[in-house]
Amino acid sequence: PTLPPHRLADSPTAEMAPVLLGSPMAAPAVVDKVPNFTGDWLLERSENSEAFVRAIGYSPLIARTVSSAQARQVIEHDGDELRCRFETVPPMAPARFVVFHVGEDEVRGSDDIGRETLLVKPTWRGQALAAGLRYPKSSHMLRIERYMEDGRMVEHLRYPGKGVEMRRIFAKASA
Secondary structure, three states: OOOOOOOOOOOOOHHHOOOOOOOOOOOOOOOOOOOOOOEEEEEEEEEOHHHHHHHOOOOHHHHHHHHHOEEEEEEEEEOOEEEEEEEEEOOOOOOEEEEEEOOOOEEEEEOOOOOEEEEEEEEEEOOEEEEEEEOOOOOOEEEEEEEEEOOEEEEEEEEOOOOEEEEEEEEEOOO
16 A cells, blocks of 8 residues: 655754764675665564663663564655655554655654654665664764665664664565
């Protein structure tokens, strides 16, 4: 099914240009062709999510709940446009819809709990879709990358200011 359009923001934020940081966790290979993220993706596993969620200010109880929740991301990817629906089970916030284009300055969204986020300057870096990720009501300045690894979609978040990162690995849902 087609996701409804939901345009969220268009305001410049130059200070959050994405950069790739050295990391002990796996990173995508650099090649010329960008992946297509279209699909119904279910969370298969996460790495270091509880510590990461605590680092961005959630309580230990919320961090455990987020870490054990099942996430689903339905993405329609056409060129530089991505139409996304995000939800969790159990629902920790209403399902979220976001439409954005690679190269936009800033796109409003929210995290799995419903706290407001800003995706800043999404751009292709090799096979990774990379962007800054900021929480407007706090000082949290993160980096996010989305890439394919062994047929799975990886969402890799880094918090350089606190030296913590997490990866969420998604598998395509069976038809």
